[in-house]
Amino acid sequence: MTVEQNVLQPGGAAKHQQTFLNQLREITGINDIQVLQQALKDSNGNLELAVAFLTAKNAKVPQQEEATYYQTALPGNDRYISVGSQADTNVIDLTGDDKDDLQRAIALSLEESNRAFRETGITDEEQAISRVLEASIAENKASLKRTHPEVWSDSPNPYDRKRQDNCPVGLKNVGNTCWFSAVIQSLFNLLEFRRLVLNFNPPANAQDLPRNQKEHRNLPFMRELRYLFALLVGSKRKYVDPSRAVEILKDAFKSNDSQQQDVSEFTHKLLDWLEDAFQIKAEEERDGEKPKNPMVELFYGRFLAVGVLEGKKFENTEMFGQYPLQVNGFKDLHECLEAAMIEGEIESLHSENSAKSGQEHWFTELPPVLTFELSRFEFNQALGRPEKIHNKLEFPPILYLDRYMHKNRELTRIKRDEIKRLKEYLTVLQQRLERYLSYGSGPKRFPLVDVLQYALEFASSKPVCTSPVDDLGASAPSSGTLPAQTSPSTIEQQGPSSSDVPSTSPVQRSVIHKPFTQSRIPPDLPMHPAPRHITEEELSVLEGCLHRWRTEVENDTRDLQESISRIHRTIELMYFDKTMIQVPYRLHAVLVHEGQANAGHYWAYIYDHHQNRWMKYNDISVTKSTWEELERDSFGGYRNASAYCLMYINDKEQYLIEEEFNKETGQILVGMDTLPSDLRDYVKEDNKRFEKELEEWDAELAQKAQQEKLLSQIPRAPAPSPAPVQAGEPEYLEQPSRTDLSKHLKEDSVQAINKALAEQEDRGPEAIMDTVMLTPNMQGIIMAIGKARNVYDRCGPEAGFFKAIKLEYTRLLKLAQEDPPPECDYRLRHAIVYFIQNQAPKKIIERTLLEQFGDHNLSFDERCRNIMKVAQAKLEMIKPDEVNMEEYERWHQDYRNFRETTMFLMVGLEFFQKKSYMEALLYLIYAYQNNKELLSKGPYRGHDEELISHYRRECLLKLNEHAAALFESGDDQEVNNGLIIMNELIVPCLPLLLVDEMEEKDIVAVEDMRNRWCSYLGQEMEPNLQEKLTDFLPKLLDCSTEIKGFNDPPKLPSYSTHELCERYARIMLSLSRTPADGR
Helix, strand or coil, X not given: CCECCCCCCCCCCCCCHHHHHHHHHHHHCCCCHHHHHHHHHHCCCCHHHHHHHHHHCCCCCCCHHHHHHHEEECXXXXXXXXXXXXXXXXXXXXCCCCHXXXXXXXXXXXXXXXXXXXXXXXXXXXXXXXXXXXXXXXXHHHHCCCCCCCCCCCCCCHHHHECCCCCCCEECCCCCCHHHHHHHHHHHCCHHHHHHHHCCCCCCCHHHCCCCHHHHHHHHHHHHHHHHHHHHHHCCEXXXXXXXXXXXXXXXXXXXXXXXXXXHHXXXXXXXXXXXXXXXHHHHHCCCCCCCCHHHHHHCEEEEEEEEECCEEEEEEEEECCEEEECCCCCEHHHHHHHHHXXXXXXXXXXXXXXXCEEEEEEEECCCEEEEEEECEEEECCCCEXXXXXXXXXXXXXXXXXXXXXXXXHHHHHHHHHHHHHHHHHHHHHHHHHHXXXXXXXXXXXXXXXXXXXXXXXHHCCCCEXXXXXXXXXXXXXXXXCCCCCCHHHHHHHCCCCCCCCCCCHHHHHHHCCHHHHCCCCCCEECCCCCCCCCHHHHHHHXXXXXXXXXXXXXXXXXXXXXXXXXXXHHHCCCCCHHHCCCEEEEEEEEEEEECCCCEEEEEEEEECCCCEEEEEECCEEEEECHHHHHHHHCCCCCCEEEEEEEEEECCCHHHCCCEECCCCCCEECHXXXXXXXXXXXXXXXXXXXXXXXXXXXXXXXXXXXXXXXXXCCCCCCCCCCCCCCCCCCCCCCCCCCCCCCHHHHHHHHHHHHHHHHHCCCCCHHHHCCCCCCCHHHHHHHHHHHHCXXXXXXXXXXXXXXXXXXXXXXXXXXXXXXCCCCCCCHHHHCHHHHHHHCCCCHHHHHHHHHHHHCCCCCCCCHHHHHHHHHHHHHHHHCCCCCCCHHHHHHHHHHHHHHHHHHHHHHHHHHHHHCCCHHHHHHHHHHHHHHHHHHHCCCCCCCCCHHHHHHHHHHHHHHHHHHHHHHHHHCCHHHHHHHHHHHHHHHHHHHHHHHCCCCCHHHHHHHHHHHHHHHHHHHCCCCHHHHHHHHHHHHHHCCCCCCCCCCCCCCCCCCCCHHHHHHHHHHHHHHHHCCXXXXX
16 A cells, blocks of 8 residues: 555556565665666565565675574585474575576575465465464463463453543553554544444345455454444443454464564555455445445545656656655654655756656645655664664644645745755855854864953963972971972082982982972963963954954854854745645654564554544553653654654545534434444443443452451450540550550659759750650650649649640741751651641641640649640530631641651661562552652652652662563573563553653663663574563553552551651661762
8 A cells, every 4th residue: 555556667567566665675775776676576576585685695694603503504515504404305595696596496486476376365465464463362362371460461350441431442452462453543533434444334245255365354354343443432341352353364364473563564454455345345336437445535645756767757647555754864754755755866857868767756636544654664784683763753743745746846846946055055054154163173173252262361361470399388298308498409509418318218319309390390380371471562452353353253153143043944934835835634643663673562642633632542541642742752762662654634624533413413423323233232232241240240349248247247355445545536646555554654754754854954855755755746745734834833724734835836836947857857756847847727737736735645643634634625615617627637647648658668768778679669669659649739748759769760670680680591480580570560660650751760760671671682592582572572662651450559567656767767867878879
């Protein structure tokens, strides 16, 4: 479905020949069109033979080790056969220079190819696709036998697989079939194409068919495609299984090779099959007229090829479907199209008797759906394998194609000539500007403006001289070998005496060695570069010249830059006049590939024309997206992801995306109403089966709940009851007290507090309570009551209460305003500090303080008990409308979440320091997720996000390295253990790192992990390792941000406030003593 015949040879009519030429150019790197044509002609259209013919001359001679690994030499012969194979009379050696061997090989291949076609009706090109289809089905069946859980295995809970409202339905990846999902979803969301498929009626004489193998394949596939589209319309499932359609594809071909299918090749062949199916129907319904095929009407266009071949002009009209475009060397889609529409020396088109060859393409008829195939793979002859091109290529959401239309040919040529002239002038200006910006003749060059400025600064500098000896004397230590007041010249004049300086003494020799005098440095050395001699007149003239020259250079540079900007703007707007924006095409779908040439993952961005938004279709996951996300993943140059296929639709042909209307009522038909009756019944049956799954799940849960209820009614031995606490009180406000807390212990505590108050009045409250084992809240309250005892004694309990609560609030407010080190987080000690820092309502803080003062455990002495009673009375006086209890509970729940996040972080860091990375990962993952949710409500709600992110990232990187080392070992058990680590720990966590686009370090870390595994693709390894790697890589390269197969949060131990603060301080202190590894 690309170009129907060779435009340089008007007589050639072989179908898809231009497609083969493009593929040969891409695979072999040979651009000579005549060489490619000759190879294709000699191989009679067989692509593989053509590649073998073209690469035989340039084949890389393998190194000795590589040769011995892959091949075994025959005795007395320099030719090779494969290891373990047996000589075959039909095997012809192509490594030598014998041309007869090559001709015999081609003839033999053609004979086999023709025989296979006669027997099956299937071409070699069609057989090539079967390799992936059979591998996909086999992989899907094999996956059922695996013991470890897969990342995207079906959830046992059917509610997890239930479609939400009218959310689009996804497609399950049934084994390396992400390419299938991306193409099918792109076509399904083209409403006109959807209607054609859903309303397709098999031919009435289908029983008399098939006449050949193609018809035997096309009609069953069309039936399964209708069923699949119907499920995508009306299913109650979140995603559906396309295995039956893939099975039809697999059954059509026979091959055992395993690889992922190319999206453009599959799209090309899929539309060919659909075209054949509709052609059968069209021929049946024709009434004396030439039948119209809706697939051809929708996806095919025509262009006029005008060219010169060996001095002879020609003009041909050709048909095209997917239009191939080269990516390498171009920055945007228009540059690719310009290069594709002009080949060779186009100047020769207007000259007589020219022997040069060239051609122009002009669209005469554009299809409603225009698909561009972006060639992002090229064959590396040095390495002997294909490689992906990651270059950035931009494309617009609206593409105007007027400049490529035949009706605008003359105007476009004029504009092209004008653009060419402007670009030549632009090159001259840029070269002139470069001379200003990179001035000089040496290896280092600088902007001329800066050079003149430096010269001006040098000329204006005043010389400040100093003697190097004086400088040395000022800095030398007093115990030096020379007195500070003695100069080297004086010592030279005096000379050493024989008694003072023996010639054999090394110390005295160091005195004789005088570096300054021996290097002959001038006696006066300037402190900084400056002119030695310059008069005022000279300086005045020089400054005037430099100022004037600098101004002139600045003006020239600015004028050049403005001229360059104007020319760029003129070129950009060259095709935006009214006559050249009459053929708009809107971007409908972008098919993206991430990975390398050997393996990767496909997904699609599809525009919802009715909701005016982009949607991301990634197998079972269908999510809202943005143009910014599409740019990041599709343009390339940023990661290993880039667009591989672009689908544009004619923006003026509204029928392509229009909803269907009821002819009688005029209302829009949606959902099941759009389906024919047979498909409606099919979908209803499937929905009934799914509803039965839901009912069975509900019944199973109800049965479990009943069993748990019966078990709970079995009498158990009574457990000792804890001390009573106020109902509904948060657990961090509960003051733990043993049930056997004796009066003697209380009295000892009171005595200790009173002694501390009496002896250490000037010390801080925390220091006073160090020896008393009470919670921080209780310590603060008892301290406040102790300090308010004078007011209590003079004015009674109520006045003492007000004084104590004021003192406690003042203390907590002061703590909240401090900036302590990370290991001393006052929020962990006091909920009210947390509330104050996060600006909780005053009523929330007041009620929390009252509950702390009204705690039942505050009964150490009569004064404490009386103040506790006052606080309880105040609590009872609060009316329901005075404090919003829902808001109160939300604040306390946030604080509980903060403490829980702290525990996740603390335990995760402890495991990390012990190098228990598998155990640490889950704690750090939940610490980050909970902390992020807290920080979304305020900057002081959680912990340092960068710290948690760093250790989460480091944990994943270390586990990835460990898993890669296990894989490299080659031992089956070790390899399986490494892949289990990847599948169960790392792969489910990657979406968490990719979901936040602002975390550049996380995205880089994900790329590093993926690149580590992709690097194995070109390495030699055992077949079973290659199979496991091919199975695993698509999961690793999946760019979906949906969290799959994630474990439940780990259970946290119970910590008292003292234990929590102590362990948190210990771990934070240890981090401050450890290098941050890039943080």
